[in-house]
Amino acid sequence: MYTLYGSPSTAGTAIHWMLLELGQPFDLKLLDFDKAEHKSPDYLALNPDGFVPTLIVDGAPVTQMAAIAALLAERHPEAGLAPPPGSPARADYLSWSYWLANSWQPHFRGWFYPDEPAGAAAQDDAQAVARARIEAGLERLNARLADRDYLAGDSFTTVDLLTTILCRWTRNMPKPATEWPNLKRYLDTIRQRPALREVHVREGLTDWING
Ligand SMILES: N[C@@H](CCC(=O)N[C@@H](CS)C(=O)NCC(=O)O)C(=O)O
Structure with missing residues (x-):
């Protein structure tokens, strides 16, 4: 267990x-x-x-x-939450996994812990940079989702799970993920998944899940 x-x-x-x-x-x-x-x-x-x-x-x-x-x-x-090695969607799956973890997710620490990059005196600047980079990432995800339902392959995988959680973290930012139309459509579908709704109940989270 x-x-x-x-x-x-x-x-x-x-x-x-x-x-x-x-x-x-x-x-x-x-x-x-x-x-x-x-x-x-x-x-x-x-x-x-x-x-x-x-x-x-x-x-x-x-x-x-x-x-x-x-x-x-x-x-x-x-x-089926990851395309198996050798399958056509595997390369996209790996690229998006690493992009999310290496390139995009760190900016959320910049937003939520803005004193980390250069101390408390620089936190407004750090947060402004983090915001710009998070929004650039949202733009990129929105473009990717223009003609597809999932980021890699044609079914829900862990890159969609990670993207959804990171997008949830934008809910109280000046321009949340749901303001990008393709992302909103994607998130609205994923927000219907029973396990995501269940984790909200179990963690006592009441906002965002219903749009
Ligand atoms: N790169 C780490 C980042 C994890 C992370 O930043 N977790 C936050 C909560 S979302 C945390 O533990 N914060 C407590 C702290 O920084 O003291 C991961 O992906 O696991």
């Missing part, structure tokens, strides 16, 4: 959702950020960054949201 360390409405939500998509049993340990439980020595031994999520797989910790999602897809191929 898996053990997931997470916290509501965070990157942990992506893996919580993924486990529900897979129908796998898991033990959920929600960390209280206000009590800095994610910076405790015991948790830092699992995740040296002190971030969520961490998934315990066969007794060993696995970190990084995108890596955990890809690993779970690989361990449960019957769910």
Whole structure:
């Protein structure tokens, strides 16, 4: 059985959702950020960054949201949440996976933790840069979705799961993802997925899921 360390409405939500998509049993340990439980020595031994999520797989910790999602897809191929190696959609799947994790997701840390890049005095500038880069990413996703329903191949995969979670994080930004028409159509479809609706209930999240 898996053990997931997470916290509501965070990157942990992506893996919580993924486990529900897979129908796998898991033990959920929600960390209280206000009590800095994610910076405790015991948790830092699992995740040296002190971030969520961490998934315990066969007794060993696995970190990084995108890596955990890809690993779970690989361990449960019957769910079809990743194109198999050698399949036509595999290259797109890998490119979008790495783009999301390496190129786009870091700007969300710039938005939500704006003192990190250059200290508190520079946080307004850091947030302005993060906003511009997040919006450039939304533009790119919107263009990709002009004539397709999913980012890689013709079915829902972990890149759609990660994209949805990151788009959710824009909901209180000046220009949220749903203002891009192709993205809105895509998100409206994905927001009907029972497992995404269930994770909102389980984490007590009431906004965004209904548009
Ligand atoms: N690259 C990491 C980033 C994870 C991350 O930034 N998690 C945030 C919550 S969404 C966190 O743990 N924040 C607590 C902190 O920075 O102290 C991943 O993908 O797992």
